[in-house]
Amino acid sequence: MSQRMSLDEIGLKYGTDKASSHHDYLRFYEQFLSPLREEKLNILEIGIFNGASLRMWEEYFSNSTVVGADINGLTRRFARDRVAVEILDQSNIEHLTQLATKHGPFDIIIEDGAHLWEHQITSLRTLFPFIKDNGLYIVEDLQTNYGVMEGDFRGISSISCVEYLKKWLDLRVSDNQTDLKSVEDPFLRTYGRSIYFMAFYRRACLIKKQLTDQHHLRKMDDPGNPLVENGVLYSSLRVSLMAHISDRGDVYGTTGFVNGRSNQAFQGLQFDLDQELLQYRVFGPDRSWSDWSETGEFAGTRGKSKLITGVTVRLRSELKKQYSVRLICRFVGHDDLMEVSDGEDIISASGNPIGGLQIWVSQNLKN
Numbered sequence: 155m156s157q158r159m160s161l162d163e164i165g166l167k168y169g170t171d172k173a174s175s176h177h178d179y180l181r182f183y184e185q186f187l188s189p190l191r192e193e194k195l196n197i198l199e200i201g202i203f204n205g206a207s208l209r210m211w212e213e214y215f216s217n218s219t220v221v222g223a224d225i226n227g228l229t230r231r232f233a234r235d236r237v238a239v240e241i242l243d244q245s246n247i248e249h250l251t252q253l254a255t256k257h258g259p260f261d262i263i264i265e266d267g268a269h270l271w272e273h274q275i276t277s278l279r280t281l282f283p284f285i286k287d288n289g290l291y292i293v294e295d296l297q298t299n300y301g302v303m304e305g306d307f308r309g310i311s312s313i314s315c316v317e318y319l320k321k322w323l324d325l326r327v328s329d330n331q332t333d334l335k336s337v338e339d340p341f342l343r344t345y346g347r348s349i350y351f352m353a354f355y356r357r358a359c360l361i362k363k364q365l366t367d368q369h370h371l372r373k374m375d376d377p378g379n380p381l382v383e384n385g386v387l388y389s390s391l392r393v394s395l396m397a398h399i400s401d402r403g404d405v406y407g408t409t410g411f412v413n414g415r416s417n418q419a420f421q422g423l424q425f426d427l428d429q430e431l432l433q434y435r436v437f438g439p440d441r442s443w444s445d446w447s448e449t450g451e452f453a454g455t456r457g458k459s460k461l462i463t464g465v466t467v468r469l470r471s472e473l474k475k476q477y478s479v480r481l482i483c484r485f486v487g488h489d490d491l492m493e494v495s496d497g498e499d500i501i502s503a504s505g506n507p508i509g510g511l512q513i514w515v516s517q518n519l520k521n
Contacts, residue, residue, distance in 0.1 A: 160184060164213050170206035172266075172294070179294065182355045186290060186362075187214075190261070194218060198257065200244055200277055201266035205232035212237055221257045225268075244273045250280040258284035263291045269298040270307050274315035279341045283457050287365045288350070293319070297357045319359055323352055344403075344457065365456060377405055378413030381482045381491055381512040391477075391515045394426040398456045413510035419461045419486050420508040422454020431473055431515060437464025437501055462508055464501035469515075477517055484510035 162180040165173030172179045195218040197211055202224035211220045212234070222232060223240045233239040238257065242249035244267040254260075263285060265277050274293055285291050298307040299314035308314075321339075325332055325346035337343040350364035377395075390410075397412040398421045399405050405412050414420070425432050430449045437443055439460050447453040454462050467481050479496040486509040492500050502508070 161187065161210070161214050165207070165210050168206040168209045170210050172207055177294070177357055179355070179358055182358070183292070183360070186360060191215060192217060195261040196257070196259070197221065197262045198223065198260045198281070199264040199266060201268070202226070202229040202232060202239065205229065207266070208232050208237055223253055244268055244277055247276060247280050250277060254281055254284035259286045260284055261286055261289045264294065265292065266294045269295045270309045271299060271311035271314045272309045275311065275318050278315070282345065282363070285363045287363060287452070289363050291361045291363065293359045295357055296359060319352065322346065326352060365452070377407030377411060378415065378510065380411050381413055381484055381510050391427060391429070391517065393513050393515050395511060395513060396424040396426070397511065398422040398454065400459070400461070410514060411510070411512035413484065413512070417486055418509065420454070420511070421458070421461055422452055422456060423465070423511065424450065424452045425467070425513065426450055427515065431469055431477060432467055433470060434465065434467045436462040438462055463505055464499060465508065465511065466497065466499045467513065468497035475518070477515055480514045482512045483508060
């Protein structure tokens with residue numbers, strides 16, 4: 155059985171300048187990309203040029219879809235079954251947002267566009283929120299931020315993309331020694347610690363997103379008051395509820411409830427227990443249910459202003475005789491509470507988003 159071609163070999167085959175014949179990015183990338191090769195991914199590349207790298211990504215990731223974006227309308231000819239092409243202006247936030255909303259979220263984004271500093275920074279700020287958790291964002295051709303190339307690529311930006319990345323790097327490396335609330339830039343404040351690593355290479359930078367850093371999650375960020383006092387008649391397991399709330403971010407309630415303030419609404423949630431007992435899903439603004447998430451997994455979205463209007467929590471099927479679930483929900487704008495048990499849906503009749511949740515998971519008493 156013949157050995158499959160490496161990413162660099164495929165790049166050389168199609169003549170992309172990312173290969174070892176020129177920039178030599180691909181041998182660096184492959185150590186991060188090879189474990190993902192057989193997965194079904196959604197990949198975006200900004201900058202198409204002659205279509206060589208689109209063909210390379212399509213062949214290397216044989217189960218994935220690839221989206222290419224370019225300002226040149228002639229690049230439409232490179233679209234194929236698993237390759238879509240969109241025409242846009244990389245400096246236009248509206249264009250980038252429309253692209254990401256239509257095709258995202260993405261597992262991998264490669265930014266290889268005009269290389270102007272402002273374009274690199276604008277693309278990073280606009281598209282990084284559309285990277286999935288544990289996804290990768292790559293900025294290429296950062297040598298344009300230095301030396302004689304500055305004159306051609308500075309544009310109107312007061313800071314280079316590399317300098318911007320260094321500010322981000324400072325926040326990640328300094329960790330809790332830097333107070334994120336003191337950071338003026340909203341992107342850096344949001345994602346200052348929401349990356350696993352940032353790897354610099356010759357002319358490029360690769361960033362791995364990681365939204366949930368369990369080592370530094372604040373265990374409680376004022377989860378509010380309980381929706382009801384704990385009146386369960388049999389012993390309850392300790393459940394933590396993390397909710398991503400509009401204008402606040404992740405709020406972690408270690409005693410099974412998060413109750414937002416006023417009109418603050420849930421965009422996503424996560425239940426944590428010592429045992430993998432629960433499965434849950436959320437009802438989104440598109441009037442559809444998400445896939446089922448397991449204990450410890452995040453359901454919903456972060457930073458996309460997509461408010462959830464319903465939730466279902468159920469026990470794993472093999473555990474239904476041993477445990478019980480009680481869930482109480484408050485919707486924004488309503489004082490009345492809704493209560494359900496294992497596997498029952500809570501959906502807002504008015505379409506108002508969830509503003510508070512409280513859960514008990516209890517072990518049933520033996521007869």
